[in-house]
Amino acid sequence: MASYQALAAGRTGVPLLAPGHVWLAGAGPGDPGLLTLDAVAGLAQADVIVHDALVDKRVLAMAGAQARLEFAGKRGGKPSAAQSDISRRLIELARAGERVLRLKGGDPFIFGRGGEEAGALADAGVPFRVIPGVTAGLAALASAAIPATLRGVNRAIIFATGHGEEEAFDWAPLVRTGQPLVLYMAMHRLEAIRDALVQGGCAPDMPVAIIASATLPTERVLISTLGRVADDVREAAIEPPAIVVVGEIVNARDRLLQIVALAGMR
Numbered sequence: 001m002a003s004y005q006a007l008a009a010g011r012t013g014v015p016l017l018a019p020g021h022v023w024l025a026g027a028g029p030g031d032p033g034l035l036t037l038d039a040v041a042g043l044a045q046a047d048v049i050v051h052d053a054l055v056d057k058r059v060l061a062m063a064g065a066q067a068r069l070e071f072a073g074k075r076g077g078k079p080s081a082a083q084s085d086i087s088r089r090l091i092e093l094a095r096a097g098e099r100v101l102r103l104k105g106g107d108p109f110i111f112g113r114g115g116e117e118a119g120a121l122a123d124a125g126v127p128f129r130v131i132p133g134v135t136a137g138l139a140a141l142a143s144a145a146i147p148a149t150l151r152g153v154n155r156a157i158i159f160a161t162g163h164g165e166e167e168a169f170d171w172a173p174l175v176r177t178g179q180p181l182v183l184y185m186a187m188h189r190l191e192a193i194r195d196a197l198v199q200g201g202c203a204p205d206m207p208v209a210i211i212a213s214a215t216l217p218t219e220r221v222l223i224s225t226l227g228r229v230a231d232d233v234r235e236a237a238i239e240p241p242a243i244v245v246v247g248e249i250v251n252a253r254d255r256l257l258q259i260v261a262l263a264g265m266r
Protein backbone atom coordinates (compact mmCIF):
# COMPACT_ATOMS: atom_id res chain seq x y z
CA MET A 1 0.00 0.00 0.00
CA ALA A 2 2.92 2.33 0.67
CA SER A 3 3.74 3.00 -2.98
CA TYR A 4 0.10 3.72 -3.77
CA GLN A 5 -0.08 6.16 -0.85
CA ALA A 6 3.02 7.93 -2.13
CA LEU A 7 1.49 8.21 -5.60
CA ALA A 8 -1.83 9.33 -4.22
CA ALA A 9 -0.40 11.94 -1.88
CA GLY A 10 -2.22 14.68 -3.75
CA ARG A 11 -5.63 13.04 -3.36
CA THR A 12 -8.18 13.52 -0.66
CA GLY A 13 -8.22 9.96 0.62
CA VAL A 14 -7.72 6.50 -0.78
CA PRO A 15 -10.94 4.75 -1.85
CA LEU A 16 -11.59 1.72 0.35
CA LEU A 17 -12.44 -1.68 -1.06
CA ALA A 18 -14.77 -2.94 1.68
CA PRO A 19 -15.40 -6.59 2.57
CA GLY A 20 -18.28 -7.94 0.49
CA HIS A 21 -17.74 -5.36 -2.26
CA VAL A 22 -16.55 -5.86 -5.85
CA TRP A 23 -14.48 -3.44 -7.88
CA LEU A 24 -14.83 -4.02 -11.59
CA ALA A 25 -11.61 -2.46 -12.79
CA GLY A 26 -9.71 -1.92 -16.01
CA ALA A 27 -6.05 -2.96 -16.03
CA GLY A 28 -5.22 -1.03 -19.21
CA PRO A 29 -3.52 -2.49 -22.28
CA GLY A 30 -0.57 -4.12 -20.54
CA ASP A 31 2.07 -1.58 -19.52
CA PRO A 32 1.69 -1.23 -15.72
CA GLY A 33 2.43 2.48 -16.16
CA LEU A 34 -1.04 2.85 -17.67
CA LEU A 35 -2.90 1.56 -14.59
CA THR A 36 -5.05 4.10 -12.81
CA LEU A 37 -4.31 4.94 -9.19
CA ASP A 38 -7.68 3.42 -8.26
CA ALA A 39 -6.79 0.13 -9.95
CA VAL A 40 -3.53 0.11 -7.97
CA ALA A 41 -5.55 0.75 -4.79
CA GLY A 42 -7.72 -2.24 -5.68
CA LEU A 43 -4.68 -4.44 -6.25
CA ALA A 44 -3.28 -3.41 -2.89
CA GLN A 45 -6.49 -4.05 -0.93
CA ALA A 46 -8.15 -7.05 -2.59
CA ASP A 47 -8.41 -10.43 -0.87
CA VAL A 48 -9.09 -12.04 -4.22
CA ILE A 49 -8.35 -10.85 -7.75
CA VAL A 50 -10.38 -12.45 -10.51
CA HIS A 51 -8.53 -11.62 -13.71
CA ASP A 52 -8.62 -12.12 -17.47
CA ALA A 53 -5.87 -13.56 -19.67
CA LEU A 54 -4.90 -10.14 -21.05
CA VAL A 55 -4.00 -8.72 -17.64
CA ASP A 56 -0.21 -8.45 -17.66
CA LYS A 57 1.69 -10.46 -15.07
CA ARG A 58 3.60 -7.35 -13.97
CA VAL A 59 0.22 -5.84 -13.06
CA LEU A 60 -0.75 -8.93 -11.08
CA ALA A 61 2.62 -8.77 -9.32
CA MET A 62 1.44 -5.51 -7.76
CA ALA A 63 -1.20 -7.36 -5.73
CA GLY A 64 -0.97 -7.22 -1.95
CA ALA A 65 0.60 -10.23 -0.18
CA GLN A 66 -2.85 -11.29 1.11
CA ALA A 67 -4.37 -11.52 -2.36
CA ARG A 68 -5.35 -14.77 -4.06
CA LEU A 69 -5.40 -14.79 -7.84
CA GLU A 70 -8.21 -16.50 -9.72
CA PHE A 71 -8.01 -16.81 -13.49
CA ALA A 72 -11.25 -16.33 -15.40
CA GLY A 73 -10.75 -15.94 -19.08
CA LYS A 74 -9.58 -17.43 -22.32
CA ARG A 75 -6.14 -18.99 -22.58
CA GLY A 76 -4.31 -20.80 -25.38
CA GLY A 77 -7.39 -21.19 -27.57
CA LYS A 78 -9.27 -23.11 -24.86
CA PRO A 79 -12.91 -22.16 -24.39
CA SER A 80 -13.56 -19.17 -22.13
CA ALA A 81 -15.05 -19.63 -18.71
CA ALA A 82 -18.81 -19.20 -19.18
CA GLN A 83 -19.83 -15.62 -18.49
CA SER A 84 -22.58 -16.78 -16.12
CA ASP A 85 -20.01 -18.80 -14.13
CA ILE A 86 -17.75 -15.75 -13.77
CA SER A 87 -20.62 -13.56 -12.59
CA ARG A 88 -21.77 -16.29 -10.18
CA ARG A 89 -18.23 -16.59 -8.77
CA LEU A 90 -18.00 -12.82 -8.18
CA ILE A 91 -21.28 -12.88 -6.30
CA GLU A 92 -20.23 -15.92 -4.26
CA LEU A 93 -16.91 -14.31 -3.26
CA ALA A 94 -18.58 -11.04 -2.30
CA ARG A 95 -21.23 -12.85 -0.22
CA ALA A 96 -18.43 -14.68 1.58
CA GLY A 97 -17.21 -11.25 2.72
CA GLU A 98 -14.16 -11.07 0.47
CA ARG A 99 -12.81 -7.82 -0.95
CA VAL A 100 -13.03 -8.66 -4.65
CA LEU A 101 -11.14 -7.04 -7.49
CA ARG A 102 -12.45 -8.11 -10.89
CA LEU A 103 -9.60 -7.05 -13.16
CA LYS A 104 -10.11 -6.91 -16.90
CA GLY A 105 -7.80 -5.87 -19.74
CA GLY A 106 -8.25 -2.31 -21.03
CA ASP A 107 -11.51 -0.76 -19.87
CA PRO A 108 -14.09 -3.05 -18.25
CA PHE A 109 -16.97 -1.61 -20.27
CA ILE A 110 -15.38 -1.78 -23.73
CA PHE A 111 -15.84 -5.17 -25.43
CA GLY A 112 -15.03 -6.86 -22.16
CA ARG A 113 -18.44 -8.05 -20.95
CA GLY A 114 -18.08 -5.80 -17.94
CA GLY A 115 -21.64 -4.61 -18.55
CA GLU A 116 -22.98 -8.13 -18.05
CA GLU A 117 -20.96 -8.59 -14.86
CA ALA A 118 -22.10 -5.24 -13.47
CA GLY A 119 -25.70 -6.19 -14.32
CA ALA A 120 -25.37 -9.52 -12.52
CA LEU A 121 -23.89 -7.83 -9.44
CA ALA A 122 -26.67 -5.24 -9.44
CA ASP A 123 -29.34 -7.95 -9.75
CA ALA A 124 -27.78 -9.85 -6.86
CA GLY A 125 -27.63 -6.70 -4.69
CA VAL A 126 -23.82 -6.90 -4.39
CA PRO A 127 -22.26 -3.46 -3.91
CA PHE A 128 -19.81 -2.71 -6.69
CA ARG A 129 -17.86 0.09 -8.24
CA VAL A 130 -16.57 0.44 -11.79
CA ILE A 131 -13.03 1.72 -12.30
CA PRO A 132 -12.29 2.76 -15.86
CA GLY A 133 -9.12 1.64 -17.61
CA VAL A 134 -7.17 2.79 -20.63
CA THR A 135 -8.75 0.89 -23.49
CA ALA A 136 -6.51 -0.85 -26.04
CA GLY A 137 -8.18 1.05 -28.88
CA LEU A 138 -6.76 4.32 -27.58
CA ALA A 139 -3.51 3.07 -26.06
CA ALA A 140 -2.49 1.19 -29.21
CA LEU A 141 -2.90 4.25 -31.41
CA ALA A 142 -1.01 6.51 -29.04
CA SER A 143 1.75 3.95 -28.63
CA ALA A 144 2.09 3.61 -32.42
CA ALA A 145 2.14 7.41 -32.94
CA ILE A 146 -1.23 7.45 -34.72
CA PRO A 147 -3.45 10.32 -33.55
CA ALA A 148 -6.98 9.08 -32.85
CA THR A 149 -8.36 12.41 -34.05
CA LEU A 150 -6.65 14.87 -36.31
CA ARG A 151 -8.09 18.23 -37.27
CA GLY A 152 -8.97 18.27 -40.93
CA VAL A 153 -8.87 14.48 -41.19
CA ASN A 154 -11.61 13.10 -38.92
CA ARG A 155 -14.38 14.34 -36.67
CA ALA A 156 -15.21 11.02 -35.09
CA ILE A 157 -13.64 7.69 -34.36
CA ILE A 158 -15.51 4.42 -34.41
CA PHE A 159 -14.74 1.52 -32.08
CA ALA A 160 -16.09 -1.77 -33.39
CA THR A 161 -15.57 -5.44 -32.70
CA GLY A 162 -14.50 -7.78 -35.47
CA HIS A 163 -15.85 -10.70 -33.49
CA GLY A 164 -19.05 -12.23 -34.83
CA GLU A 165 -20.61 -13.14 -38.13
CA GLU A 166 -20.81 -10.77 -41.11
CA GLU A 167 -24.48 -11.53 -41.76
CA ALA A 168 -25.25 -10.13 -38.33
CA PHE A 169 -23.58 -6.79 -38.99
CA ASP A 170 -23.79 -4.26 -41.79
CA TRP A 171 -20.44 -2.49 -42.14
CA ALA A 172 -21.55 -0.21 -44.99
CA PRO A 173 -23.08 2.53 -42.78
CA LEU A 174 -19.82 2.73 -40.83
CA VAL A 175 -17.84 3.05 -44.07
CA ARG A 176 -20.18 5.80 -45.30
CA THR A 177 -19.31 7.99 -42.31
CA GLY A 178 -15.80 8.32 -43.78
CA GLN A 179 -14.46 8.18 -40.22
CA PRO A 180 -11.63 5.88 -39.07
CA LEU A 181 -12.46 2.46 -37.66
CA VAL A 182 -10.66 1.02 -34.67
CA LEU A 183 -11.32 -2.70 -34.59
CA TYR A 184 -10.94 -5.01 -31.60
CA MET A 185 -10.80 -8.80 -31.97
CA ALA A 186 -10.54 -8.60 -35.75
CA MET A 187 -7.39 -10.62 -36.42
CA HIS A 188 -9.11 -13.96 -36.97
CA ARG A 189 -11.51 -12.50 -39.53
CA LEU A 190 -9.40 -10.00 -41.45
CA GLU A 191 -10.38 -11.30 -44.91
CA ALA A 192 -14.10 -11.30 -44.17
CA ILE A 193 -13.93 -7.82 -42.66
CA ARG A 194 -11.84 -6.51 -45.58
CA ASP A 195 -14.40 -7.88 -48.04
CA ALA A 196 -17.30 -6.36 -46.13
CA LEU A 197 -15.59 -2.96 -45.90
CA VAL A 198 -14.70 -2.93 -49.61
CA GLN A 199 -18.25 -3.97 -50.50
CA GLY A 200 -19.45 -1.16 -48.27
CA GLY A 201 -17.45 1.35 -50.34
CA CYS A 202 -14.08 1.57 -48.58
CA ALA A 203 -11.16 1.97 -51.02
CA PRO A 204 -8.77 -1.01 -51.12
CA ASP A 205 -5.86 1.44 -50.83
CA MET A 206 -7.21 2.87 -47.55
CA PRO A 207 -4.32 2.89 -45.03
CA VAL A 208 -4.48 0.27 -42.30
CA ALA A 209 -2.36 -0.17 -39.18
CA ILE A 210 -2.14 -3.30 -37.08
CA ILE A 211 -0.81 -2.72 -33.57
CA ALA A 212 -0.15 -5.99 -31.77
CA SER A 213 0.67 -6.33 -28.07
CA ALA A 214 0.44 -2.57 -27.76
CA THR A 215 2.41 -0.97 -24.94
CA LEU A 216 4.20 -4.24 -24.16
CA PRO A 217 7.90 -4.84 -24.88
CA THR A 218 6.72 -7.18 -27.67
CA GLU A 219 4.65 -4.48 -29.43
CA ARG A 220 4.63 -4.73 -33.22
CA VAL A 221 3.22 -2.26 -35.72
CA LEU A 222 2.43 -3.12 -39.32
CA ILE A 223 1.37 -0.48 -41.84
CA SER A 224 -0.51 -1.70 -44.88
CA THR A 225 -3.63 -1.07 -46.92
CA LEU A 226 -7.06 -2.60 -46.68
CA GLY A 227 -6.46 -4.62 -49.85
CA ARG A 228 -3.12 -6.02 -48.70
CA VAL A 229 -3.45 -6.26 -44.97
CA ALA A 230 -4.49 -9.89 -44.61
CA ASP A 231 -1.51 -11.07 -46.71
CA ASP A 232 0.90 -8.70 -44.96
CA VAL A 233 -0.22 -9.92 -41.52
CA ARG A 234 0.31 -13.52 -42.60
CA GLU A 235 3.71 -12.75 -44.06
CA ALA A 236 4.86 -10.84 -40.99
CA ALA A 237 3.34 -13.51 -38.68
CA ILE A 238 1.65 -10.90 -36.50
CA GLU A 239 -0.31 -12.46 -33.65
CA PRO A 240 -3.20 -11.17 -31.56
CA PRO A 241 -3.99 -9.37 -29.38
CA ALA A 242 -4.05 -6.56 -31.88
CA ILE A 243 -5.94 -3.43 -32.80
CA VAL A 244 -6.71 -2.79 -36.46
CA VAL A 245 -7.00 0.84 -37.56
CA VAL A 246 -8.60 1.61 -40.91
CA GLY A 247 -8.42 5.23 -42.03
CA GLU A 248 -6.43 8.24 -43.17
CA ILE A 249 -5.23 8.98 -39.62
CA VAL A 250 -2.67 6.19 -40.14
CA ASN A 251 -0.86 8.45 -42.66
CA ALA A 252 0.06 10.90 -39.90
CA ARG A 253 2.32 8.34 -38.26
CA ASP A 254 5.43 8.85 -40.42
CA ARG A 255 5.65 12.55 -39.72
CA LEU A 256 5.06 12.09 -35.99
CA LEU A 257 7.70 9.37 -35.79
CA GLN A 258 10.23 11.66 -37.46
CA ILE A 259 9.53 14.33 -34.85
CA VAL A 260 9.74 11.81 -32.03
CA ALA A 261 13.04 10.52 -33.46
CA LEU A 262 14.39 14.08 -33.72
CA ALA A 263 13.57 14.59 -30.06
CA GLY A 264 15.48 11.38 -29.27
CA MET A 265 12.43 9.77 -27.67
CA ARG A 266 12.51 6.45 -29.53
Ligand SMILES: C[S@@+](CC[C@H](N)C(=O)[O-])C[C@H]1O[C@@H](n2cnc3c(N)ncnc32)[C@H](O)[C@@H]1O
Pocket residue numbers: 029030054104105106107108109110111112134135136137140183184185186211212213214215216240241242243
Ligand atom coordinates in the same frame (compact mmCIF):
# COMPACT_ATOMS: atom_id res chain seq x y z
C1 LIG B 1 -12.10 -8.97 -25.22
S1 LIG B 1 -11.42 -7.53 -25.94
C2 LIG B 1 -11.14 -6.61 -24.49
C3 LIG B 1 -10.91 -5.15 -24.74
C4 LIG B 1 -10.59 -4.40 -23.46
N1 LIG B 1 -11.73 -4.39 -22.57
C5 LIG B 1 -10.14 -2.97 -23.74
O1 LIG B 1 -10.84 -2.03 -23.36
O2 LIG B 1 -9.07 -2.81 -24.33
C6 LIG B 1 -9.82 -8.10 -26.38
C7 LIG B 1 -9.25 -7.35 -27.57
O3 LIG B 1 -8.69 -6.11 -27.16
C8 LIG B 1 -7.59 -5.80 -27.97
N2 LIG B 1 -6.40 -5.69 -27.11
C9 LIG B 1 -6.35 -5.86 -25.79
N3 LIG B 1 -5.10 -5.63 -25.32
C10 LIG B 1 -4.36 -5.29 -26.39
C11 LIG B 1 -3.00 -4.90 -26.59
N4 LIG B 1 -2.14 -4.81 -25.57
N5 LIG B 1 -2.60 -4.61 -27.84
C12 LIG B 1 -3.44 -4.67 -28.89
N6 LIG B 1 -4.73 -5.03 -28.76
C13 LIG B 1 -5.18 -5.32 -27.54
C14 LIG B 1 -7.46 -6.90 -29.01
O4 LIG B 1 -8.20 -6.52 -30.14
C15 LIG B 1 -8.12 -8.05 -28.27
O5 LIG B 1 -8.56 -9.04 -29.17
